[in-house]
Amino acid sequence: MAKDRMTGSEMIVKALIDQGVDVIFGYPGGAVLPIYDAIFQQNHLRHILVRQEGGAVHAAEGYARSTGKVGVVLVTSGPGATNCVTGLTDALMDSIPIVCLTGQVPTHLIGNDAFQEADTVGITRPCTKHNYLVKDVNDLARTLHEAFHVAKSGRPGPVVVDLPKDVVTTEGTYIPPARARHRSYNPQVKGDIGRIEEAVALLAKAKRPLVYAGGGVINAGPAASQLLSSFVEMTNFPTTLTLMGLGAVPASSKNFLGMVGMHGSLEANMCMHDCDVMLCVGARFDDRVTGRIDAFSPNSKKIHIDIDASSINKNVPADVPIIGDCAYILEDLLKVWKARQAKPDGKALAAWWDKIETWRGRKSFAYKNSSEIIKPQYALDRLNAKLKGRDDVYITTEVGQHQMWAAQFIDFEKPNHWMTSGGLGTMGYGLPAAMGAQVAHPDALCIDVAGEASIMMNIQEMSTIAQYRLPVKVFILNNRWMGMVRQWQEFFFGGRYSESYMDSLPDFVKLAEAFGAVGLRVSDPAKLDDVIDEMIATPNAVIVDVEVDPAENVYPMIPAGAAHNQITMSPDDEAVLDADRREEGMVLV
Amino acid sequence: MNNNDIRKATIAVLVDNEPGVLARVIGLFSGRGYNIDSLTVSEVDSAAHYSRITVVTRGTEMIITQIKAQLGRLVPVHKVSDLSAEGPHVERELALVKVASTGEKRVEALRIADIFRARAVDSTIDSFVFEITGSSEKLSAFIDLMRPLGLADVSRTGVVAISRGPKAI
Ligand SMILES: Cc1ncc(C[n+]2csc(CCOP(=O)(O)OP(=O)(O)O)c2C)c(N)n1
Numbered sequence: 001m002a003k004d005r006m007t008g009s010e011m012i013v014k015a016l017i018d019q020g021v022d023v024i025f026g027y028p029g030g031a032v033l034p035i036y037d038a039i040f041q042q043n044h045l046r047h048i049l050v051r052q053e054g055g056a057v058h059a060a061e062g063y064a065r066s067t068g069k070v071g072v073v074l075v076t077s078g079p080g081a082t083n084c085v086t087g088l089t090d091a092l093m094d095s096i097p098i099v100c101l102t103g104q105v106p107t108h109l110i111g112n113d114a115f116q117e118a119d120t121v122g123i124t125r126p127c128t129k130h131n132y133l134v135k136d137v138n139d140l141a142r143t144l145h146e147a148f149h150v151a152k153s154g155r156p157g158p159v160v161v162d163l164p165k166d167v168v169t170t171e172g173t174y175i176p177p178a179r180a181r182h183r184s185y186n187p188q189v190k191g192d193i194g195r196i197e198e199a200v201a202l203l204a205k206a207k208r209p210l211v212y213a214g215g216g217v218i219n220a221g222p223a224a225s226q227l228l229s230s231f232v233e234m235t236n237f238p239t240t241l242t243l244m245g246l247g248a249v250p251a252s253s254k255n256f257l258g259m260v261g262m263h264g265s266l267e268a269n270m271c272m273h274d275c276d277v278m279l280c281v282g283a284r285f286d287d288r289v290t291g292r293i294d295a296f297s298p299n300s301k302k303i304h305i306d307i308d309a310s311s312i313n314k315n316v317p318a319d320v321p322i323i324g325d326c327a328y329i330l331e332d333l334l335k336v337w338k339a340r341q342a343k344p345d346g347k348a349l350a351a352w353w354d355k356i357e358t359w360r361g362r363k364s365f366a367y368k369n370s371s372e373i374i375k376p377q378y379a380l381d382r383l384n385a386k387l388k389g390r391d392d393v394y395i396t397t398e399v400g401q402h403q404m405w406a407a408q409f410i411d412f413e414k415p416n417h418w419m420t421s422g423g424l425g426t427m428g429y430g431l432p433a434a435m436g437a438q439v440a441h442p443d444a445l446c447i448d449v450a451g452e453a454s455i456m457m458n459i460q461e462m463s464t465i466a467q468y469r470l471p472v473k474v475f476i477l478n479n480r481w482m483g484m485v486r487q488w489q490e491f492f493f494g495g496r497y498s499e500s501y502m503d504s505l506p507d508f509v510k511l512a513e514a515f516g517a518v519g520l521r522v523s524d525p526a527k528l529d530d531v532i533d534e535m536i537a538t539p540n541a542v543i544v545d546v547e548v549d550p551a552e553n554v555y556p557m558i559p560a561g562a563a564h565n566q567i568t569m570s571p572d573d574e575a576v577l578d579a580d581r582r583e584e585g586m587v588l589v
Numbered sequence: 590m591n592n593n594d595i596r597k598a599t600i601a602v603l604v605d606n607e608p609g610v611l612a613r614v615i616g617l618f619s620g621r622g623y624n625i626d627s628l629t630v631s632e633v634d635s636a637a638h639y640s641r642i643t644v645v646t647r648g649t650e651m652i653i654t655q656i657k658a659q660l661g662r663l664v665p666v667h668k669v670s671d672l673s674a675e676g677p678h679v680e681r682e683l684a685l686v687k688v689a690s691t692g693e694k695r696v697e698a699l700r701i702a703d704i705f706r707a708r709a710v711d712s713t714i715d716s717f718v719f720e721i722t723g724s725s726e727k728l729s730a731f732i733d734l735m736r737p738l739g740l741a742d743v744s745r746t747g748v749v750a751i752s753r754g755p756k757a758i
């Protein structure tokens with residue numbers, strides 16, 4: 001038999017290896033048993049058996065985001081594939097490169113309502129960057145290589161390859177990864193130099209500049225973050241990051257204003273509103289960032305760098321649009337800046353910083369601590385303190401108040417260490433994502449900052465964590481409420497707490513033990529530090545049940561649909577920002 | 590032109606002729622709430638497996654730019670061209686129009702068809718099928734005139750379009 005002749009299943013294994021894959025997250029079933037048989041007979045690919053397919057996609061996302069590589073998923077037809085829909089949508093919204101292989105009924109049964117048949121390409125068309133149904137084994141290898149190319153190039157995203165059972169059992173010819181350019185899909189990476197020159201001219205003239213960067217910088221690789229940080233340092237421009245962009249410039253940088261958006265810092269949001277030149281790098285003016293769109297940053301010229309042309313001019317018109325990869329464009333931007341010996345307007349910048357410092361002085365993330373009850377912010381403050389100086393920490397979150405507090409209180413010095421479901425806001429993301437990050441970095445400290453409600457959404461993955469002895473830490477800020485829902489009900493629904501109380505919660509300590517992990521509980525602020533130390537020191541998986549103040553709200557808050565300067569500060573904030581604005585903000589409360 | 594003015598755009602899209610490609614395009618329009626006034630598709634190069642889709646849509650300048658960018662990022666899409674914005678172009682549509690009538694109305698229908706350069710491609714004692722090509726407006730005008738004359742059935746292709754001059758898409 002010629003060396004390149006093999007069955008479809010063998011081809012899949014070979015294609016994955018040739019693509020540099022070492023781990024796949026999956027769950028078997030009838031339609032993929034031939035593929036599982038091929039996996040059994042080799043030693044290059046490690047398969048992580050999850051407990052629900054949704055967990056496999058989030059784990060692959062965690063793997064991808066913490067490594068910069070493509071995450072790979074293998075699931076069976078029908079329910080295996082449909083269970084992936086949430087994860088795929090999550091990866092699409094957050095631009096995470098995933099290749100998801102789904103089993104399918106044999107080609108002659110497609111359309112027959114066969115057992116475990118689902119129209120996977122139909123169902124996943126709107127929640128993938130692209131998808132394929134492979135009907136001929138001789139197209140299989142090329143399609144798989146193309147799937148990897150599409151998933152990781154341009155704006156990354158999830159790609160589904162649907163694999164009918166007869167295709168994977170038939171013999172065909174394997175071809176290695178193609179060097180050839182794709183026929184139609186070849187995203188532009190270099191930015192238009194004329195536009196970059198325009199951007200430099202605008203930035204050099206700015207009186208109140210602001211750098212606003214997002215997940216695109218992270219996706220463009222660590223070099224992009226490095227370049228961005230150099231630019232910010234060189235110019236002394238104030239810089240804010242989106243939820244997705246945390247780590248793109250070091251949190252410790254004096255230029256970093258904290259996160260922007262609905263629960264971002266006062267200084268970041270006020271800068272957004274008042275700046276005169278905005279350099280947006282790999283961010284997309286999401287509604288949780290812009291607030292009321294017609295009141296968004298009314299007096300600024302906007303430079304928008306993005307690899308996806310459809311992100312530009314979508315929500316906010318750009319004065320200088322630059323399409324391409326952030327890393328290439330930032331490199332050129334720096335070159336042009338230096339070649340022109342451009343200098344920021346020092347005097348204006350100093351005045352701008354003075355203004356910023358007064359906003360900063362308000363310490364908008366501040367909270368009133370207590371010696372009786374653990375404030376959720378305090379728990380994260382302490383966790384952050386214990387993580388200081390370590391560069392082997394990967395933080396994931398679930399979705400809710402704890403997620404926002406984690407974004408506010410945990411400092412990220414580098415990209416790829418922070419993973420949260422930004423675009424879709426998927427409760428249940430954090431545990432499998434932390435598991436995926438831990439698989440990629442076995443010796444690292446991977447922590448899922450969780451809420452007690454969210455953690456229940458994919459709690460079954462504790463069993464996967466046990467099977468592979470992954471020392472994942474789950475740090476639950478247990479407020480006994482769907483806190484974020486409760487907060488909105490308090491503010492906008494007259495305190496009618498409809499179905500947001502988490503009744504009949506499990507005993508998380510016993511739950512940890514049931515899964516072979518260590519369970520810890522703490523409710524006394526004085527004992528918090530010891531418990532965090534113990535969690536970090538424990539070589540096994542740990543669930544920490546941190547009983548926190550159930551009444552705490554996330555501040556500041558720009559109510560949905562309000563302008564940035566209508567930000568609502570914590571009630572503990574004594575000073576009054578601007579009486580009119582505050583009142584206006586309060587109308588919504 | 591004001592930023593919020595709605596304009597019509599005739600967009601030509603060159604795609605790989607592969608299964609699902611039309612569903613991707615239609616799904617994009619429905620999923621993002623864009624208008625489709627008309628949509629046509631057919632293979633135009635069987636050797637290279639290219640199909641050409643012509644979409645007539647409406648929106649503000651910002652929306653139309655969005656539509657083009659969204660189409661452009663679909664993997665099997667090769668080229669997107671906003672013919673309405675990119676210079677002069679020719680638009681044509683074909684309709685088959687069935688008119689069922691007798692006597693004076695039948696004669697009048699034939700007379701108007703002649704003025705519009707519509708051809709009768711089927712005829713019975715009490716009906717005609719006219720074939721008419723031209724701009725969508727011309728087709729609509731013809732169909733309106735046929736209404737009181739026994740209009741029975743209409744089938745229209747939707748718009749196909751191409752730019753004027755030597756340049757290809
Ligand atoms: C899958 C899913 N369902 C529902 C929601 C809506 N939602 C957002 S936050 C939240 C409550 C989360 O509660 P918890 O995990 O306890 O976090 P907390 O806000 O209390 O920190 C809900 C229900 C969601 N984001 N995801």
Ligand SMILES: [Mg+2]
Binds near residue numbers: 400478483
């Ligand atoms: Mg909670």
